Amino acid sequence: MTQKKKKTRPPASRQLRKALTGIQGLDEITGGGLPSGRPTLVSGGAGSGKTMFGLEFLVRGATQFHEPGVFMSFEETIPDLTKNAASLGFDLGRLVADKKLFLDHVHISRSEIEETGEYDLDGLFIRIADAVQRVGARRVVLDTIEALFGELPNPGILRAEIRRLFGWLKDKGLTTVITAERDRPDKLTRHGIEEFVSDCVIVLDHRIREEISTRRLRVVKYRGSTHGTNEYPFLIDEHGISVLPISSLGLDHPAPTERVSTGIVRLDGMLGGKGFLRGSSILVSGTSGTGKTSVAAHIVDAACRRGERCLYFAFEESPRQILRNMRSIGIDLEPWVRKGLLEFQAARPSYGGIEEHLLLTHKYVSAFRPAIVVVDPVTNLASFSTEHEARSMLTRLVDYMKTLGITAVFTSLTAGSDAVESTEADVSTLMDLCIRLKSIAIGGERNRALSVLKARGMAHSNQIREFVLTNDGIRMLDVYLGPEGVLTGSARMSQEGREKAAGTFRRQQLEGRGRELDRKRQIFEARMTMLRAEFEMEEEVIQRNISESKSSDAEMRLDRGQMGRSREADTSDYKKNGRARAARKR
Amino acid sequence: MATTKITAKTTAKTRARPRKPKPPVPKAWKLRLYVAGQTPKSARAFANLTVLCEKHLKGAYRIEVIDLLEHPEMARGNQIIAIPTLEIKLPHQVQKIIGDLSNTDRVLVGLALQPVE
Numbered sequence: 191m192t193q194k195k196k197k198t199r200p201p202a203s204r205q206l207r208k209a210l211t212g213i214q215g216l217d218e219i220t221g222g223g224l225p226s227g228r229p230t231l232v233s234g235g236a237g238s239g240k241t242m243f244g245l246e247f248l249v250r251g252a253t254q255f256h257e258p259g260v261f262m263s264f265e266e267t268i269p270d271l272t273k274n275a276a277s278l279g280f281d282l283g284r285l286v287a288d289k290k291l292f293l294d295h296v297h298i299s300r301s302e303i304e305e306t307g308e309y310d311l312d313g314l315f316i317r318i319a320d321a322v323q324r325v326g327a328r329r330v331v332l333d334t335i336e337a338l339f340g341e342l343p344n345p346g347i348l349r350a351e352i353r354r355l356f357g358w359l360k361d362k363g364l365t366t367v368i369t370a371e372r373d374r375p376d377k378l379t380r381h382g383i384e385e386f387v388s389d390c391v392i393v394l395d396h397r398i399r400e401e402i403s404t405r406r407l408r409v410v411k412y413r414g415s416t417h418g419t420n421e422y423p424f425l426i427d428e429h430g431i432s433v434l435p436i437s438s439l440g441l442d443h444p445a446p447t448e449r450v451s452t453g454i455v456r457l458d459g460m461l462g463g464k465g466f467l468r469g470s471s472i473l474v475s476g477t478s479g480t481g482k483t484s485v486a487a488h489i490v491d492a493a494c495r496r497g498e499r500c501l502y503f504a505f506e507e508s509p510r511q512i513l514r515n516m517r518s519i520g521i522d523l524e525p526w527v528r529k530g531l532l533e534f535q536a537a538r539p540s541y542g543g544i545e546e547h548l549l550l551t552h553k554y555v556s557a558f559r560p561a562i563v564v565v566d567p568v569t570n571l572a573s574f575s576t577e578h579e580a581r582s583m584l585t586r587l588v589d590y591m592k593t594l595g596i597t598a599v600f601t602s603l604t605a606g607s608d609a610v611e612s613t614e615a616d617v618s619t620l621m622d623l624c625i626r627l628k629s630i631a632i633g634g635e636r637n638r639a640l641s642v643l644k645a646r647g648m649a650h651s652n653q654i655r656e657f658v659l660t661n662d663g664i665r666m667l668d669v670y671l672g673p674e675g676v677l678t679g680s681a682r683m684s685q686e687g688r689e690k691a692a693g694t695f696r697r698q699q700l701e702g703r704g705r706e707l708d709r710k711r712q713i714f715e716a717r718m719t720m721l722r723a724e725f726e727m728e729e730e731v732i733q734r735n736i737s738e739s740k741s742s743d744a745e746m747r748l749d750r751g752q753m754g755r756s757r758e759a760d761t762s763d764y765k766k767n768g769r770a771r772a773a774r775k776r
Numbered sequence: 777m778a779t780t781k782i783t784a785k786t787t788a789k790t791r792a793r794p795r796k797p798k799p800p801v802p803k804a805w806k807l808r809l810y811v812a813g814q815t816p817k818s819a820r821a822f823a824n825l826t827v828l829c830e831k832h833l834k835g836a837y838r839i840e841v842i843d844l845l846e847h848p849e850m851a852r853g854n855q856i857i858a859i860p861t862l863e864i865k866l867p868h869q870v871q872k873i874i875g876d877l878s879n880t881d882r883v884l885v886g887l888a889l890q891p892v893e
Contacts, residue, residue: 302869302870306875309861310858310859320849320852
């Protein structure tokens with residue numbers, strides 16, 4: 191028991207206490223909400239969203255922070271208000287029934303009012319006090335109290351009374367939002383009631399540029415607290431207001447090292463064989479018709495196969511069209527849609543300003559919590575804004591996804607001219623992985639080629655690959671790299687054919703030469719045989735001649751001797767020396 | 777016939793002067809004065825109103841004083857924000873007169889009455 195008593199309470203903070211608004215993004219800008227127990231002035235032109243701001247402030251307070259609220263409407267009737275709030279997804283009727291909210295419509299018309307002397311606004315005080323007491327309210331919205339100036343006489347009294355009212359609300363410790371019409375840019379409110387609100391002033395703005403409207407919010411003043419001073423775009427849609435705070439101020443995203451497949455085997459191969467890093471941002475850029483969507487669809491398909499959730503922002507095609515077109519290359523995404531793993535969000539980029547798109551993206555992403563987000567194509571958004579805006583939006587988007595560890599796939603259409611390539615390069619500095627698709631025109635046809643322009647934090651191939659859209663998805667082929675440069679498609683095939691033919695020819699030529707040599711050898715050998723035969727023949731003849739001539743010589747000598755003997759005619763020297771001897775020999 | 781005349785002159789700015797057959801319309805004027813506690817302003821308003829009614833309505837009136845501190849819901853139901861407010865129920869509309877009723881002429885305009893003299 192004593193321990194319970196001892197329960198240390200944090201020392202009363204010297205800092206200003208703040209009341210969370212629950213409005214997306216606003217609490218970040220203001221560092222925790224509006225000043226608690228004090229009035230805040232929300233000023234803006236007609237249609238800038240003041241009433242919605244007030245309503246959401248109360249509804250969030252009642253539903254999320256257990257702070258019931260009172261809405262004093264000086265303009266709209268309660269049925270109108272309820273209807274308008276329903277468009278933001280707020281069920282005022284239920285909150286009122288649950289005693290979490292009290293709506294009061296202050297209606298007075300000048301024609302019914304006659305002023306006959308001094309008056310005060312005690313009636314209004316009593317009404318507010320009663321309403322606050324009925325629901326135990328901690329928050330009050332006065333929308334738009336300046337309307338009283340149009341209906342009650344004697345503005346002097348009215349001003350004093352309004353000042354007294356603000357003081358009274360502050361004394362009661364009610365966190366109050368006072369809306370005011372801003373009709374001139376040099377003044378915050380029409381009747382200068384900002385003098386009475388010294389704590390916090392927020393200005394809402396609704397401007398149109400190039401036919402596209404953008405809402406912006408700025409915290410002009412916040413006494414006793416630091417706050418973001420920029421103009422922040424905001425959006426009102428079926429989930430209320432979302433203010434887009436600047437991108438995360440620091441660069442402290444987590445850096446996962448897990449690698450996931452792109453769904454294209456050879457593309458994984460080009461990325462060191464393991465695919466892309468989870469949580470990275472991927473840019474698939476290329477001219478029209480190069481297959482950007484197909485690459486994205488592969489990545490989506492692969493992710494869904496792994497059971498991951500994917501969110502696909504289609505700014506060019508309707509979801510059905512994408513499903514049909516991807517089916518034609520053998521990627522059936524429909525089962526994933528049915529399983530709830532894949533969700534499409536399709537909208538024309540001209541539907542809203544770039545901030546609106548960004549906010550919508552945030553909204554859908556935070557609602558769906560996907561592992562992969564595809565923005566197809568991101569360039570369409572840029573076409574409705576300046577380059578600077580587009581870049582800042584992309585930075586925010588990339589940052590946002592990174593903090594959540596979501597892999598972002600952006601397709602980007604490039605026109606192919608140099609100027610565009612430089613923009614693309616601008617964008618690509620934000621990206622971790624840039625896949626460049628190219629259409630190569632050679633030999634009267636266009637073929638697709640893919641290369642990895644950059645891949646942070648992983649080894650990647652520097653090669654250009656041809657990729658072909660088949661009935662079973664993307665197939666990647668080596669391109670022909672030869673003396674004539676990079677060839678793809680038919681040119682590659684015909685070049686390969688030509689090479690083959692040339693090879694055959696050369697081989698045939700070689701074979702032919704070999705055969706010729708053989709033949710020559712045969713001829714040579716034949717000639718050799720012939721020559722030898724001739725020679726032998728001649729030799730024989732000659733030998734024969736020689737031997738013949740020898741024998742005939744001998745015979746001749748013999749004959750002569752015989753003849754001499756027979757003749758006995760002469761016994762000369764000749765006889766003595768030679769023939770006689772020869773004869774003798776014989 | 778009388779009714780048409782009344783409705784025709786409901787707007788506060790009417791400058792039409794002579795209105796003798798006023799009394800026939802409401803048999804008795806129902807007047808309601810909203811106050812918030814006993815403030816000097818409220819007391820002044822009540823005093824002014826009593827004098828004025830005695831002078832112009834001669835008994836054909838009834839004043840009801842409502843303290844909104846005791847009946848805050850009536851402020852809402854009757855769209856009262858300024859104090860004091862005098863509410864006059866006319867057959868076709870409710871006229872409100874705010875302030876301490878020190879400007880008698882304007883009260884009479886609001887009451888759709890003009891000083892006889």
